[in-house]
Amino acid sequence: MFETPEDRKYQESHEYATTDGETVTIGITDFAQDELGDVVFVELPEVGDDIAQGEEFGVVESIKAVSDLYAPISGTVTEVNEELFDRPELVNEDPYGEGWMLKVDRADDADFDALLSADEYREQTE
Amino acid sequence: MNHDQARYGDDERYEPLLSEKDTTSVDVDEQSPLPDDLTRDSLELPGLSEPEIARHYTRLSQMNWSVESGPYPLGSCTMKYNPSFTEDVAADPNGAVHPDRSEASLQGTLEVLHGLQDYLARIGGMDAVTLQPPAGAAGEFTGILVAKAYHESRDDDRSEVIVPASAHGTNFASAAMAGYDVVELPSGEDGRVDLDALEAAVSEDTAALMLTNPNTVGLFERDIVEIADIVHDAGGLLYYDGANLNALLGRARPGDMGFDVMHYNVHKTFATPHGGGGPGAGPVGVVDDLVEFLPSPRVCETEGGYELCEPEQTIGKVHGYQGNWLVLVKAYAYIARLGDEGLEDASAKAVLNANYLAEQIDYEIPYEPFHHEFAATAGDRDAADVAKRMLDYGVHPPTTKWPEFVPEAMLTEPTEAESRASLDDLAAAFNAAMADSIEDVESAPSKTTARRIDQAAAARNPRLSWHALGDEE
Numbered sequence: 001m002f003e004t005p006e007d008r009k010y011q012e013s014h015e016y017a018t019t020d021g022e023t024v025t026i027g028i029t030d031f032a033q034d035e036l037g038d039v040v041f042v043e044l045p046e047v048g049d050d051i052a053q054g055e056e057f058g059v060v061e062s063i064k065a066v067s068d069l070y071a072p073i074s075g076t077v078t079e080v081n082e083e084l085f086d087r088p089e090l091v092n093e094d095p096y097g098e099g100w101m102l103k104v105d106r107a108d109d110a111d112f113d114a115l116l117s118a119d120e121y122r123e124q125t126e
Numbered sequence: 127m128n129h130d131q132a133r134y135g136d137d138e139r140y141e142p143l144l145s146e147k148d149t150t151s152v153d154v155d156e157q158s159p160l161p162d163d164l165t166r167d168s169l170e171l172p173g174l175s176e177p178e179i180a181r182h183y184t185r186l187s188q189m190n191w192s193v194e195s196g197p198y199p200l201g202s203c204t205m206k207y208n209p210s211f212t213e214d215v216a217a218d219p220n221g222a223v224h225p226d227r228s229e230a231s232l233q234g235t236l237e238v239l240h241g242l243q244d245y246l247a248r249i250g251g252m253d254a255v256t257l258q259p260p261a262g263a264a265g266e267f268t269g270i271l272v273a274k275a276y277h278e279s280r281d282d283d284r285s286e287v288i289v290p291a292s293a294h295g296t297n298f299a300s301a302a303m304a305g306y307d308v309v310e311l312p313s314g315e316d317g318r319v320d321l322d323a324l325e326a327a328v329s330e331d332t333a334a335l336m337l338t339n340p341n342t343v344g345l346f347e348r349d350i351v352e353i354a355d356i357v358h359d360a361g362g363l364l365y366y367d368g369a370n371l372n373a374l375l376g377r378a379r380p381g382d383m384g385f386d387v388m389h390y391n392v393h394k395t396f397a398t399p400h401g402g403g404g405p406g407a408g409p410v411g412v413v414d415d416l417v418e419f420l421p422s423p424r425v426c427e428t429e430g431g432y433e434l435c436e437p438e439q440t441i442g443k444v445h446g447y448q449g450n451w452l453v454l455v456k457a458y459a460y461i462a463r464l465g466d467e468g469l470e471d472a473s474a475k476a477v478l479n480a481n482y483l484a485e486q487i488d489y490e491i492p493y494e495p496f497h498h499e500f501a502a503t504a505g506d507r508d509a510a511d512v513a514k515r516m517l518d519y520g521v522h523p524p525t526t527k528w529p530e531f532v533p534e535a536m537l538t539e540p541t542e543a544e545s546r547a548s549l550d551d552l553a554a555a556f557n558a559a560m561a562d563s564i565e566d567v568e569s570a571p572s573k574t575t576a577r578r579i580d581q582a583a584a585a586r587n588p589r590l591s592w593h594a595l596g597d598e599e
Contacts, residue, residue: 037582038581038582038585040582040585040586041585041586061585063581063582063585064527088586089582089586
């Protein structure tokens with residue numbers, strides 16, 4: 001079974017977003033990393049770039065496939081997990097922790113309402 | 127089938143590099159006119175005898191796979207055996223003339239090139255052909271640029287190219303490179319183009335639909351006439367990806383189906399060597415309306431001879447001169463040797479071989495009736511593992527995990543070159559790999575020179591030049 005923590009919300013295209021009230025952390029789900037297989041390369045935007053909900057913000061490449069990443073919320077990138085450039089395997093090993101991808105200044109609270117709850121996402125992946 | 131691939135050296139290094147076998151310092155001419163910081167006083171070169179060199183390269187070839195060491199049923203790639211007589215033709219010194227010589231002194235090579243343009247036009251049902259593009263993908267890109275030039279000449283601003291989800295990845299790339307937005311067309315339930323989905327996808331923005339027929343699981347697009355009508359009614363052009371032309375030779379022509387522009391993979395259909403990054407050829411054929419946009423120069427017939435001519439609204443050059451002569455002359459020789467009957471026979475046997483092989487293997491094949499290739503599924507096994515296990519039985523495996531709409535796909539194309547006995551060997555390898563224990567399959571291959579490769583490590587830490595071979599990291 002895949003982990004689907006309750007402390008975050010999910011998008012159909014398998015990205016998650018979680019917030020501490022200030023910034024939002026974005027990454028891909030446990031299910032997604034398992035489907036992809038060994039991740040070998042991650043391409044992410046730069047600090048200061050704007051991302052928009054539902055729009056592509058980067059690319060994740062595994063030994064099986066190259067997939068676009070879609071932003072679960074809109075905002076301005078404040079931090080990028082540069083560790084992934086040297087250790088893309090962190091996406092596989094710890095997708096919700098060390099394998100995070102972006103931290104974003106959230107533009108709109110309503111963005112979260114459009115996302116799936118952990119239960120709803122779990123249903124989609126079963 | 128007992129099979130062990132050759133191994134020299136130890137488990138880690140196989141055959142040593144030439145530089146590891148010997149390094150002899152060679153003094154170089156100090157009188158060089160080049161600046162000092164660009165020159166060296168000595169060169170480190172391997173000082174080996176001719177037999178040592180010959181053995182080195184023979185060993186490397188024995189540690190590798192080729193169609194000369196066994197069946198090579200790589201689906202979609204058409205790894206046809208390259209008959210050696212075409213090498214003799216390419217090696218003929220009469221063809222070794224510089225293309226900058228005067229046209230009068232180039233009449234022989236121009237005649238061959240013109241002859242190939244004609245052969246290809248006739249085979250594809252096209253009105254004119256350019257031989258210039260240096261590879262299949264370059265041909266696609268050229269074809270889409272020609273389509274774009276056609277629309278632009280009519281002040282018809284179109285922004286989209288439609289590509290079926292099952293298409294070759296190069297289709298998406300060629301359309302995007304040419305500046306188009308790519309609209310992906312989902313496959314219908316029967317594995318073919320869904321006419322309703324196509325109707326919904328076309329619009330006044332549609333510049334072209336790119337299609338291969340038979341498609342990437344070997345199915346003939348039965349509705350091709352309706353497909354052509356839908357695209358043409360919307361003002362778009364129909365592009366034929368020649369990757370699967372081998373199935374049609376002598377029986378059906380893309381031009382007759384309504385295609386307007388196509389490329390030919392001469393390394394697939396006409397048995398020239400696969401480029402592997404070296405010189406290749408991907409000629410492009412077009413119907414009359416598109417001729418004036420073809421790359422320049424083309425070879426045109428004059429009264430009593432041939433000349434280089436420039437299409438009026440040419441998109442320009444996509445490669446030097448008339449393309450890669452040494453590849454083109456092999457395609458010409460192959461077509462001339464086989465003739466109409468031979469080409470028709472080749473495609474008949476390609477289809478027969480694929481269907482015979484499919485009957486011999488214990489795999490489900492979800493989409494039928496297929497032609498020159500079929501997509502079997504490895505079911506609950508990982509297609510890549512099964513493929514690696516097949517290497518242990520002395521055959522090259524099929525293309526794996528593609529097309530993606532076939533789960534754990536093994537896209538198989540034996541080509542017409544294999545005999546029944548060799549197809550039986552291939553089938554035995556398929557079936558043995560599926561019957562083996564999951565442990566054997568997941569740890570395969572065990573009898574090849576290079577054992578199981580760590581794909582993730584290779585992709586994460588690529589070592590892209592021989593200099594990196596010494597790096598421990």
